[in-house]
Amino acid sequence: MKKINSAEILCVGTELLLGDIVNTNAAFLSRELAALGISVYHQSVVGDNPERLRVALEESAARCDLIITSGGLGPTYDDLTKETVAGFFGRKLIRDDKVMEQIKTFFAEMGRTMTKNNEKQADVPEGATVFENKSGTAPGICIEDEESGVTVVMLPGPPRELEPLYREKVRPYLEKRCESVLVSKNINIFGIGESAVENILRPIMEKASNPTVAPYCAPGEVRLRVTAKAENKDIARSMCDEMIEKIMKTEVRDGVYGIDADSIEDVLIKKLINEGRTVATAESCTGGLIAKRLTDVPGASSVYLGSCVTYANSAKEALVGVKHETLEKYGAVSEQTATEMARGVKKALGADIGISTTGIAGPGGGTPEKPVGTVWVGISSEKGDRAVLLRLSPRRERSYLRTLAASNALYIALKE
């Protein structure tokens, strides 16, 4: 078969057309294909309807080298992707004993009973390659059609089956069928806006064709993706490194908190483990979000002692020892309260660093002096105690403001 240059994603499922689920598979597969240098010009969704699926296959097959489908491989009567694709290429379905064994083993391990329905999941189009699915009963199936030059890879719909199956089986298969290799590295930047980053890097970005440099936004963050294309991974990787070195010589450097980092919290936990320091948090407006994000990181328990989510004023006094007079005189959203919270939780939990947040996340609660978006982040460490004022946009919604406040607090802790 010829090399693969272009692909389309074709998702099958009436639940997608009803909007009952968000199509994360299309984004996942597109991102993965882009990373291999395979161009995706169309994503389509059709329901569990063989006729519309056949038309969509026909359209896609005329336009690209590879079609990846997701969904419609289940055991019920309306799961018809395999039957339709096999029919499209004029291939029969044949019962595959090895697949049948895998399905039986899967059911046995889950302690569930296999039904008659599930047997049809062991049917495979003749001449197809099977990719074993360790997270479910529907295997991935690959048909290479010599006549049209088109390859179709069918994957199960649930992301927790599709994603590992892609990583373990499909990606290695596609890597062998690509012209060249693409390597991407990400520079994680916090606290510098996208347009400021673009302004600083415009001279570099405009000249960059290989590697390319592209910015992506998240709340408070910019991710710069550097992508190099080369004949092998080592060359591509060192091309990326050279570009990163060039970028790190600009002012952008001041906001860089990691290369290929998962998140600020991940970088913070790793740094604290390295330094043998511990952290504790006291949260008001972020209401547990910082704790949640820190404990999302496996292994956080060795350096993250805990949090006091002091939502009520009484909790601020009882748990982290904020003085009653401080709350009376300056209010809950104040430099003084934030500082006392950070100091108090550090002491209460015996941590090296205490971090706190107190602010107004909205939608209600704002005043002219303290509008929605006013947030104080307190920090207490061996370097002393202080608080930093954030003025976040009152036009943003509650969840965004809370995310941004939590990210700022984590970033401040990282720099401490």
Place this chain on the structure above:
Amino acid sequence: MKKINSAEILCVGTELLLGDIVNTNAAFLSRELAALGISVYHQSVVGDNPERLRVALEESAARCDLIITSGGLGPTYDDLTKETVAGFFGRKLIRDDKVMEQIKTFFAEMGRTMTKNNEKQADVPEGATVFENKSGTAPGICIEDEESGVTVVMLPGPPRELEPLYREKVRPYLEKRCESVLVSKNINIFGIGESAVENILRPIMEKASNPTVAPYCAPGEVRLRVTAKAENKDIARSMCDEMIEKIMKTEVRDGVYGIDADSIEDVLIKKLINEGRTVATAESCTGGLIAKRLTDVPGASSVYLGSCVTYANSAKEALVGVKHETLEKYGAVSEQTATEMARGVKKALGADIGISTTGIAGPGGGTPEKPVGTVWVGISSEKGDRAVLLRLSPRRERSYLRTLAASNALYIALKE
């Protein structure tokens, strides 16, 4: 123009094809159209490429009454949806003074400077209807093409602009152009699996054609959506109510925690406000997730006092007074520790109800006696103190187990 029965969603944006963003617009619009009884048989995504967009428009226009596009209405040179759609219907773009005023006002309010680029956002295809966008500079635009009988509604790409614009302007417009009215109500169920719900309701579901009854899954939850079609909303609403009454006579009733509820936490907060009771939480394995979810609910502060996220054992002792001997003898993940945590946080914060979690969320940390997925939920109230054991599937990933543990704790609090 004729009534609208069928629609397609056509999203424009290279960032979607690169997988840089997940297409939540397609899900949002599909859900909204389903709620109006408009059938959606295709969703498509193309890049910022006029030729491919034109082909996609042609294909869609041949198949349906309404095309909703998202994206490509921005101020830059590669935003070409409006130009392409206008060209497709042979219409010129004309500068609209009223839209220009709105864009100027928007910039003034945001305190930003309007650039020359933004002026093109005030161009409107001749004869089109403009839907004002209060959250951004690109208005929604509607073309009714008498000749083909096709209507195209163009919306800006960012969800925080598209969603309010749809609700405020597009939905009322479409309601007038629909044959009949659809009303949906959701029954929220916790702790009964989807297949068990289906087993109980099969006799009802099989007979139901109007209203229809369909189950949807979330971690630990099933949402039953009852949808009725009628000539007006009042009739449709009472048809839903009748069906809900019928369902509430079955065993499913035992797991119902709300009708059209946003979430368990939302129902819990409202119930506590009603009863004038307060709650506090002590979290170990959920690490702040319960606090985060409770404080997602605006107004939670009146009944939710706070949380002690006692991730480290030392924090369990220091913050919520778990006895050192308890931790030594029974371990952190035990009935005794969970009970002491719930009792301790209730006392520390002076709440009416204390809720706690302690367990093993994985991926590491499991033992043969206490495998990953073992979670104790403690509860302390005027009814006494106790703990409930959850045995969640060790095959699930950390984030899923944490979500499920938090949901169970919130549900237990709701029943207290």
